[in-house]
Amino acid sequence: MDEAKRTFRDVKNDIKKSARGIDGTDTKDYVGNAGDEVGKDLGNLGDDIRRAGRQADGPGGEPDATPEPTM
Numbered sequence: 663m664d665e666a667k668r669t670f671r672d673v674k675n676d677i678k679k680s681a682r683g684i685d686g687t688d689t690k691d692y693v694g695n696a697g698d699e700v701g702k703d704l705g706n707l708g709d710d711i712r713r714a715g716r717q718a719d720g721p722g723g724e725p726d727a728t729p730e731p732t733m
Contacts, residue, residue: 664709671702 675698682691 667709671705675699675702684707720721 675695678698681697682694
């Protein structure tokens with residue numbers, strides 16, 4: 663799901679950037695594009711942090727395998 667959100671953010675920013683550039687670019691366009699990039703990067707960072715919190719790291723930084731239930 664995180665990868666789908668990441669892709670959506672990338673596509674949304676590309677569409678906005680293209681729409682702003684239709685009539686030429688000015689300072690307002692650059693500010694809008696920069697703000698969109700920051701928002702996208704923060705959203706992706708939040709997803710990465712949540713994913714890291716769900717996966718406990720084992721030796722060497724590798725995620726631990728989920729132990730099999732024993733009966």
